[in-house]
Amino acid sequence: MISLRHIRKRFRDGEREVEVLRDLDLDVARGGFTAVVGPSGSGKSTLLYVAGGLDADFEGDAVVAGSDLKSLSARERAAFRNGSVGFVFQSFNLLPALSAAENTLLPGLFVPRGAPAPSLGQLRGRALEALDRVGLADKAERLPGRLSGGERQRVAIARALLSRPAVLLADEPTGNLDAVSGEAVIQLFSAMVRDGVTVLVVTHEERVSEAAEQVLHLEGGRLR
Numbered sequence: 001m002i003s004l005r006h007i008r009k010r011f012r013d014g015e016r017e018v019e020v021l022r023d024l025d026l027d028v029a030r031g032g033f034t035a036v037v038g039p040s041g042s043g044k045s046t047l048l049y050v051a052g053g054l055d056a057d058f059e060g061d062a063v064v065a066g067s068d069l070k071s072l073s074a075r076e077r078a079a080f081r082n083g084s085v086g087f088v089f090q091s092f093n094l095l096p097a098l099s100a101a102e103n104t105l106l107p108g109l110f111v112p113r114g115a116p117a118p119s120l121g122q123l124r125g126r127a128l129e130a131l132d133r134v135g136l137a138d139k140a141e142r143l144p145g146r147l148s149g150g151e152r153q154r155v156a157i158a159r160a161l162l163s164r165p166a167v168l169l170a171d172e173p174t175g176n177l178d179a180v181s182g183e184a185v186i187q188l189f190s191a192m193v194r195d196g197v198t199v200l201v202v203t204h205e206e207r208v209s210e211a212a213e214q215v216l217h218l219e220g221g222r223l224r
C-alpha cells in the first residue's frame with residue numbers, strides 16, 4: 001500500500017546542503033500498522049510529507065495507495081491528498097469557531113475540479129459517521145474549546161477519515177496528549193487497521209510503537 005524506494009531528500013540551508021533522507025526504503029502492506037520512530041530532527045515529518053504527496057521534490061520512487069507520486073500532475077496530486085490519504089498532526093489544527101461536525105466535514109468542501117460536489121447534507125452525514133467511528137457522535141455540535149485535548153485529536157482523526165482514505169498518515173499524533181488520551185488515540189488507530197485502513201505513524205514516543213505491527217527506526221536518513 002506504501003512503497004518507497006531509494007528516497008533521497010535534501011534541504012539547502014544557506015550554503016550548506018543537508019541530506020535528510022538517504023536512500024530510504026519503506027514497505028507498508030495493505031491494512032498494516034507501521035510506526036517509524038526517531039529523535040527530533042531525524043526526518044520523520046519529511047518522510048511523511050513525501051509519502052503523503054505534500055512534498056513532491058524528492059528523488060526515488062514512491063507508490064502510495066496505487067498512485068506513483070512522481071508521475072502525478074499538481075492537480076492529480078491534490079486529488080490524491082484529498083481522497084487517498086488522511087493526515088493527522090500533533091497540533092490538531094481545528095478551527096475554533098466551527099463545531100466538531102463542521103471541522104470534520106470541512107475537507108469535503110474542497111472537491112477536485114471536475115469531480116461531483118457532494119451536498120452539505122451528504123457531507124454532514126459523512127462527518128457524523130466519521131465522528132461516530134471515533135466515539136464522538138454525542139459531541140458533534142461542540143466547539144473545539146469545549147473538548148478535551150484527546151477529544152480534539154479524535155475530531156482531527158474523524159476529519160482525516162472523511163474521504164474514507166485507504167491510508168492514514170499521522171505525525172506525532174500523541175505529542176500533545178496525556179498518557180490516557182494518547183492511549184485512546186492509539187487504540188483508535190488499531191481499530192482503523194482492523195477496518196482495513198493502512199496506518200503509518202511517525203513518532204519519537206515508544207508507547208505509540210508498542211501498538212504497531214512493524215516498528216522501524218529512522219537513523220542517518222535510513223530505516224532499520
Ligand SMILES: Nc1ncnc2c1ncn2[C@@H]1O[C@H](COP(=O)(O)OP(=O)(O)O)[C@@H](O)[C@H]1O
Nearest residue numbers: 011012013020039040041042043044045046047
Ligand atoms: N523546509 C526545510 N528547509 C530546510 N531544512 C528543513 C526543512 N524541513 C526540515 N528541514 C530539516 O530536515 C531535518 C529533518 O526535519 P524533520 O523531518 O522535521 O524531522 P523530525 O520530524 O524527525 O523532527 C531537520 O534537520 C530540519 O531542520
Ligand SMILES: [Mg+2]
Nearest residue numbers: 044045046171
Ligand atoms: Mg516532525
